[in-house]
Amino acid sequence: MSGTELETIVEHCRKELPSEACGILGGRDGRVESVHPVKSMHPSPARYDMDPAGQFRALDELSRAGRELVGIYHSHPGGPAAPSGVDLEAACWPGTTLPNYPGAVQVIVSLQDRAAPVVKGYVLTGGTFIEVAIAISQESGGTRAGHR
Amino acid sequence: MPVTVRIPTPLQQLSSGKSEVVCSAGSIAGLLEALELEHPGMKERLTEGGKVRRFINIYVNGADIRTLGAETTELKDGDTVAIIAAIAGGGEITFS
Numbered sequence: 001m002s003g004t005e006l007e008t009i010v011e012h013c014r015k016e017l018p019s020e021a022c023g024i025l026g027g028r029d030g031r032v033e034s035v036h037p038v039k040s041m042h043p044s045p046a047r048y049d050m051d052p053a054g055q056f057r058a059l060d061e062l063s064r065a066g067r068e069l070v071g072i073y074h075s076h077p078g079g080p081a082a083p084s085g086v087d088l089e090a091a092c093w094p095g096t097t098l099p100n101y102p103g104a105v106q107v108i109v110s111l112q113d114r115a116a117p118v119v120k121g122y123v124l125t126g127g128t129f130i131e132v133a134i135a136i137s138q139e140s141g142g143t144r145a146g147h148r
Numbered sequence: 149m150p151v152t153v154r155i156p157t158p159l160q161q162l163s164s165g166k167s168e169v170v171c172s173a174g175s176i177a178g179l180l181e182a183l184e185l186e187h188p189g190m191k192e193r194l195t196e197g198g199k200v201r202r203f204i205n206i207y208v209n210g211a212d213i214r215t216l217g218a219e220t221t222e223l224k225d226g227d228t229v230a231i232i233a234a235i236a237g238g239g240e241i242t243f244s
Contacts, residue, residue, distance in 0.1 A: 020238060038235075047238035052205045052212045055235055060210065076239030087237035093193065094201045098158040100233035108239075 001025070001032035002137050008035045010117050013075035013109045019043035022050050025071030025107065026062040033067055045077050047086070071121070073107035081110035081120040083129040097127030105132060149174055151223050153183065154230040159194075162187045176206060177219040179229060194231065203234040 005025075012035075013021040022040055027033040036058035040048040062069060076084075083091075083106060093100055106129065110118040122129040150170050155163045163169055164187075171186065173179035180200075184191035199219065200206055206213045207230040213221045223229070 022235065022237075024235075044238070048236060050235040052207075052214070052234065055205070056207055056210055056212070056230070056232065059232065072235055074237055079239035084237070084239045087239070090203065090234075090236040090238075093156075093158040093233060094196075094203055095193070096158065100156070100158060100235075102157050106237075110239075 001027075001134065005032050005035050006119065006134075006136055008037075009073050009107065010109055010119065012037045013073075013077075013111060013117070014114075016040075016043065016075065017111065017114075018045045018077055020045065020048040020075050020077060021109075022048040022072070022074040024055070024058045024062070024069055025073060025105070026058075026065065026067035027070040028067060030070055030103075030105075032070060034062070034065070035073075036061065046079075048074050069101055069104055071105040071107050072101065073109065075109040075111055077111045079110060079112060081108045081118040083108065083122055088124075088127075088129060091124050091129075092127065099124040105134070107134065149223060149225045149227075151179065151225075151227040151229055153179065154228070154232075156231050156233055158233070159190065159231070162189045162193070173223055175219070175223055176200075176208075176213055176217075176221045176229075179223060180219070203236060205232050205234050206230070207232065 023037040025032045038054040038058055039051045041051050105121045107121050121132045121134040123132050150172050153169050153171055171182040173182045180191050208227055
C-alpha cells in the first residue's frame with residue numbers, strides 16, 4: 001500500500017480512540033488501492049463489530065470499481081499489533097477453521113504507544129494467523145472513501 | 149420464486165464451487181430450507197437454533213434482513229440475496 005493509505009488507516013484509528021476502529025481495504029493482486037473506514041456497531045476499546053450496512057456498501061463499492069477485498073484493518077488501542085483469540089475466532093466461519101475472507105490480510109494497528117503506532121499484517125492459513133510483510137510504496141495511487 | 153443467492157467462499161465447497169446459485173423460495177426461512185435441499189450442510193453452516201448465526205449477515209437487495217423481517221423476510225421474483233460473513237474481532241487491553 002502507499003504511505004498515504006497507511007496514513008489514512010492510522011488517522012482513522014486515532015480518530016476512533018478510545019474505541020477500536022475498523023475498515024476494509026480494496027485492491028487487486030494483494031495491492032491496496034482504496035481504504036474504506038466502516039463504523040463499528042458497538043464501539044469499544046476491546047471489540048469491534050463492523051456495521052453490516054456499512055460493510056455491504058464498502059463491498060459493493062469495491063465490486064463496482066472492479067476491486068476485491070484484499071484486507072481488513074482494525075486497531076488495538078491498548079494492545080499489541082497481534083491477533084487476539086477473538087480476532088482468530090471471528091475470522092473463521094462459525095464452527096470451522098475456514099477463513100471468512102481467504103487470502104485477505106488482517107492489518108492490525110496498535111496504539112498502545114499513542115506516539116508510535118505499530119502496524120502489522122497477518123494472513124489466516126490453516127486456522128492460524130501468519131505474519132506477512134506490509135510493503136509501503138511512495139506513490140499515492142489509492143483512494144480514500146468516507147466513513148461508511 | 150427464483151432468487152439469486154451469492155454464496156461466500158467458505159461455503160462454496162457445499163455449492164460445487166459456485167459463487168451464485170438460483171433457488172425458489174418465498175422467504176428467508178424457505179430459502180434456507182431450499183439451500184439445504186440443494187446443497188446439504190448449508191443450513192447447519194448458516195443457522196443455529198433455527199436462527200441465522202450471529203456472525204453471518206444476509207442481505208436482500210442490499211438490505212440487512214435484521215432490519216427487515218429477519219428469517220420471515222419475504223422474497224420476490226428476481227431478488228438477490230447475499231450471504232456475507234460479518235467482520236468483527238478485538239484486542240486485549242494491556243495499558244502499561
